[in-house]
Amino acid sequence: MAGWSRTSRALIMAVWAAAGLTASAGTAGATTTGTGTPPSSSTLVAQSTAQSPLDQGIAAFEAGREADAVALLTPLAERGDAEAQTYLGWIYEEPSVTIAGQGSRPRFIHDNTKARAWYEKAAAQGQAHALNNLGSLYFLGRGVPQDPAKGLALFKRAAAKGDLQAQKNLAAIYSYGFGVLKEPQEGFKWAVRAAEQGDEDAMYNLSVLYDAGEGAPHDPLAAYILLGLSHVKTSDAAILKARLERQLSAEQRDSAWAKVADWHAGTPLPLPLHAQGLLHPAGD
Known part of the structure; x- marks a missing residue:
C-alpha cells in the first residue's frame, strides 16, 4: 500500500x-518530500456509504x-x-x-x-x-x-x-x-527474500550482489537474469548490462531473456541450477 x-x-x-x-x-x-500545497479543505468530503x-x-x-x-x-x-x-x-x-x-x-x-x-x-x-x-x-x-x-x-x-x-x-x-x-551473506539472504516478492529494486540490488560476488559467488548469468527482471533503466544499469554481456555467450543471453519473459511474481526466481541452492540454504 x-x-x-x-x-x-x-x-x-x-x-x-x-x-x-x-x-x-x-x-x-x-525520499518522500511531501506535497507542496495545503489540504484543500478542513471539512470532511462526502464519501460513498x-x-x-x-x-x-x-x-x-x-x-x-x-x-x-x-x-x-x-x-x-x-x-x-x-x-x-x-x-x-x-x-x-x-x-x-x-x-x-x-x-x-x-x-x-x-x-x-x-x-x-x-x-x-x-x-x-x-x-x-x-x-x-x-x-x-x-x-x-x-x-x-x-x-x-x-x-x-x-x-x-x-x-x-x-x-x-x-x-x-x-x-x-x-x-x-x-x-x-x-555481513554480505546476511544482506544477500534478505535481498533474496525481497526479490522473491517481485520487487524490481530488490532484483536489481541482488543482480549487483551477484556481479560483485558479495554474499554469493560471482555469477554473471544470475546477475544478468536478475537485471532483466528488474527492468531498471538507469545509466548504472546500462553499464552493468554491457559488462555482463561481455562475459556471456549469445546462447546464454538468449536463454536468460527467455527466463525473464516466462517468470511470474510468486514463483521461484529463474536462476541457473547452480545458483538455486544459494537462495535458501539448508536450515535457513
Whole structure:
C-alpha cells in the first residue's frame, strides 16, 4: 500500500548515500518530500456509504487531506484497529524533507513522537508495517534516542512476517555495513527474500550482489537474469548490462531473456541450477 514507509525510504537513502551509491527515481532510495500545497479543505468530503471509515480515512490521506484522515482514523485506532494505528503513525511521521505549504492555510503539523506512539500500539499487535516503520525511527533516531540495535530487531520481526520494506532495509544495512558490521551473506539472504516478492529494486540490488560476488559467488548469468527482471533503466544499469554481456555467450543471453519473459511474481526466481541452492540454504 502507498504510504506505509516514509521512514524506510529515508533509511534506504541514508544507507545508499553512506555507501556512495545512487538510486533512480521511484526506487527504494527515493525520499518522500511531501506535497507542496495545503489540504484543500478542513471539512470532511462526502464519501460513498459503501466505504468503511478505514477506507475513507485512507482515501483522505492519499488525497493529501491529513487532518481529515486523522479525524476519520483516530476513533478506529483508539478502538484498537492496528491498520488505522499504522496509518496514523505514517500520517504524523515527519517527512524526510519538508516543503513549506503555499497559500494561507497552515500545513498539517507532523510529530514523530505521536507517530512513534501509534506505531508502538500497532506493533504490539504484530502489525508488520508498523514494526518496520518503528524500527526505522529507532535506527535513525527520529523522534526517539537513536538505537540501531532496537531498530534492527524490529526490522527483523517485520521482515520475518514478510514485510517487503523491512527485507529491503535489512538487505541494504547488511550489504553495505550501515550502522552494523558488514555481513554480505546476511544482506544477500534478505535481498533474496525481497526479490522473491517481485520487487524490481530488490532484483536489481541482488543482480549487483551477484556481479560483485558479495554474499554469493560471482555469477554473471544470475546477475544478468536478475537485471532483466528488474527492468531498471538507469545509466548504472546500462553499464552493468554491457559488462555482463561481455562475459556471456549469445546462447546464454538468449536463454536468460527467455527466463525473464516466462517468470511470474510468486514463483521461484529463474536462476541457473547452480545458483538455486544459494537462495535458501539448508536450515535457513
